[in-house]
Amino acid sequence: xxxxxxxxxxxxxxxxxxxxxxxxxxxxxxxxxxxxxxxxxxxxxxxxxxxxxxxxxxxxxxxxxxxxxxxxxxxxxxxxxxxxxxxxxxxxxxxxxxxxxxxxxxxxxxxxxxxxxxxxxxxxxxxxxxxxxxxxxxxxxxxxxxxxxxxxxxxxxxxxxxxxxxxxxxxxxxxxxxxxxxxxxxxxxxxxxxxxxxxxxxxxxxxxxxxxxxxxxxxxxxxxxxxxxxxxxxxxxxxxxxxxxxxxxxxxxxxxxxxxxxxxxxxxxxxxxxxxxxxxxxxxxxxxxxxxxxxxxxxxxxxxxxxxxxxxxxxxxxxxxxxxxxxxxxxxxxxxxxxxxxxxxxxxxxxxxxxxxxxxxxxxxxxxxxxxxxxxxxxxxxxxxxxxxxxxxxxxxxxxxxxxxxxxxxxxxxxxxxxxxxxxxxxxxxxxxxxxxxxxxxxxxxxxxxxxx
Numbered sequence: 001x002x003x004x005x006x007x008x009x010x011x012x013x014x015x016x017x018x019x020x021x022x023x024x025x026x027x028x029x030x031x032x033x034x035x036x037x038x039x040x041x042x043x044x045x046x047x048x049x050x051x052x053x054x055x056x057x058x059x060x061x062x063x064x065x066x067x068x069x070x071x072x073x074x075x076x077x078x079x080x081x082x083x084x085x086x087x088x089x090x091x092x093x094x095x096x097x098x099x100x101x102x103x104x105x106x107x108x109x110x111x112x113x114x115x116x117x118x119x120x121x122x123x124x125x126x127x128x129x130x131x132x133x134x135x136x137x138x139x140x141x142x143x144x145x146x147x148x149x150x151x152x153x154x155x156x157x158x159x160x161x162x163x164x165x166x167x168x169x170x171x172x173x174x175x176x177x178x179x180x181x182x183x184x185x186x187x188x189x190x191x192x193x194x195x196x197x198x199x200x201x202x203x204x205x206x207x208x209x210x211x212x213x214x215x216x217x218x219x220x221x222x223x224x225x226x227x228x229x230x231x232x233x234x235x236x237x238x239x240x241x242x243x244x245x246x247x248x249x250x251x252x253x254x255x256x257x258x259x260x261x262x263x264x265x266x267x268x269x270x271x272x273x274x275x276x277x278x279x280x281x282x283x284x285x286x287x288x289x290x291x292x293x294x295x296x297x298x299x300x301x302x303x304x305x306x307x308x309x310x311x312x313x314x315x316x317x318x319x320x321x322x323x324x325x326x327x328x329x330x331x332x333x334x335x336x337x338x339x340x341x342x343x344x345x346x347x348x349x350x351x352x353x354x355x356x357x358x359x360x361x362x363x364x365x366x367x368x369x370x371x372x373x374x375x376x377x378x379x380x381x382x383x384x385x386x387x388x389x390x391x392x393x394x395x396x397x398x399x400x401x402x403x404x405x406x407x408x409x410x411x412x413x414x415x416x417x418x419x420x421x422x423x424x425x426x427x428x429x430x431x432x433x434x435x436x437x438x439x440x441x442x443x444x445x446x447x448x449x450x451x452x453x
Contacts, residue, residue: 001083003245005076012063015236017271017343018229019059020278023350025342026450028314029304034449037314044215045222047123050116053230059275061233063115070114070147074103075237079245084373091393092402096253097409098242098269099376105170107379107411108268109140109225112234116223117144126219127151131181131206133261133336134160134381135167136411137225142174152176155183155209157336159200167415181206188212188310202326203261203337208310215312226262227307227316227341235268238408243272246406252282253406255392259384260288260297260355263341269408271343274352286353287392288344289384291335291363293431294327296320297348297355299438303447305339317450318345322441328431335381338441356388359430363387364423367413379411380419 018024027036042051053061063071082095089095100108120128128150132138138154145152154176161168161180168178181201182189188208192199199205207224214222224231246252256273258266270286277284290297296319305320307313320339327336340348347353360380367383369390370376378386385407396403413420422428 001081003079003248005241005244007072007076009244010068010071010076011237011240012068013060014063014233015240015272015275016056016059016061016233017275018057020275021346023346025346026317028316028342029449031306031311031314034315041314045211047119047125047221049119049122050230053233054228064118067115067118071111071237074110076241077102077238079242082370082374085370088369088373089390089393091397093393093396094251094402094404095389095393096251096404096406098238098406099409100238101376101409101412103140104143105136105140106414107136107140108235108238108265108408109137110143111237111268112225112231112264113137113140113144113223114147115234117141117148117150120221120223121148121150125150125221127153127217128221128223129153129210129213130223130225131155131157131203131210132160132225133157133203133206134379135164135171135415136379138176138178139167139170139174141223141225142171142176145176146174153213154178155181155206157181157201157203157206163418164415170415181209183209185209186212188312192309199326202309204307204309204323207308208312211308211312226264226337227339229343231264232267232271232341232343235264236271238268239270239272242269242406243276251404253284254403255405256284256286256407257289257385257388257392257405258408259335259381259410260290260340260344261335261337261381262339263344265381265408265410266344267341269406270353274347287388288348288353288355289388290355290357291327291384292357292359293433294321294336294338295357295433296338296340298357300339301442301445301447302345302349303445304449305445307339315446315449316342318342319348320442320445321438322444324444325441335384358384358387361423361428361430364420364428366390368420368423376409377413377420378409379413380416382409382411382413385409
């Protein structure tokens with residue numbers, strides 16, 4: 001069963017959950033002074049409109065018509081009931097997924113990429129530089145830059161650069177320049193390579209490289225694919241559409257599940273529902289799922305930390321494993337980030353959302369079953385949501401309950417087939433992280449700055 005919306009029903013505004021929060025996140029701090037950052041501190045990186053969105057407390061922010069026109073290439077996206085998957089599980093629960101794989105980049109990342117490219121173009125920027133993990137964000141920004149005639153430069157985490165050559169090819173097809181990170185093109189990259197010439201890289205390292213390049217050229221800006229408030233804001237078109245689609249079939253989710261790397265995927269599908277709950281609407285459980293090999297929400301420390309490896313970015317109040325942490329080379333490259341967004345972190349701290357960490361073999365088992373039954377091969381990141389869906393459906397059955405479960409199928413896995421090949425051939429392994437190692441890296445998270453923030 002697929003539930004579609006007319007193009008005229010596409011959201012006209014981004015939803016800002018900050019307006020409905022009693023406890024709002026503490027402000028970001030300047031990396032050197034440790035004082036709250038102001039607009040002037042961010043202008044070398046972002047256009048003013050995005051800076052204003054970053055600190056906005058308005059509930060609704062209009063989506064520019066030009067952005068909505070490009071969205072119409074792939075939005076509204078369908079809400080689908082996974083009837084065959086339900087049957088295979090033998091569950092009495094109803095399982096729905098919002099399918100974001102129909103965008104030009106094959107994932108939800110295009111929602112913010114188009115918006116960010118638009119605002120940069122409006123400010124006269126000529127080039128955008130960014131990082132990417134598994135490649136979905138880099139692909140999305142490459143596509144978006146092509147729509148506005150902007151140059152695009154991408155630092156791609158080496159582990160994914162090697163694992164996913166066709167994702168790199170798509171970026172280049174859209175006109176982007178792509179580098180393996182850590183690279184020898186920046187001081188941040190060279191520093192890492194001196195310590196570990198065989199480093200697989202991390203999103204934190206790639207961010208450092210991209211930021212270093214951006215600040216050296218006034219006609220170049222930086223764009224981030226997750227974590228920051230304005231990025232999460234743009235993704236709320238997903239949840240807003242889902243709310244309207246559920247209304248059309250007289251349903252409402254009891255549980256919402258999405259993967260969490262930095263937070264944009266999870267926020268996009270869940271924040272509109274959480275906001276409705278905070279305003280007195282129906283209660284909903286929202287579960288963010290992370291890799292057990294990068295467990296910032298479930299085993300990290302809440303405090304101020306840098307968003308990148310080299311400490312170039314502002315410090316954010318978040319759950320973090322420490323900005324020096326480099327996770328194992330799992331196939332879900334988009335989830336290999338040491339911290340979580342300030343908004344998602346605050347919601348978890350306040351008990352408004354839940355978090356779960358799952359090993360990759362369990363995730364791929366769920367993804368393979370979904371592919372066989374529903375005909376869509378999920379991205380490795382989406383498999384984390386699927387594994388939690390299986391857990392929740394089984395738990396509901398054991399309790400004799402029927403739940404309505406919504407998860408965000410954030411993208412397809414057509415360019416991640418090496419991951420499925422490794423799984424099918426028994427080459428994937430789970431990663432156990434010793435607490436001693438986690439504690440070592442998390443020691444850099446500044447809990448003492450929380451009072452100052």
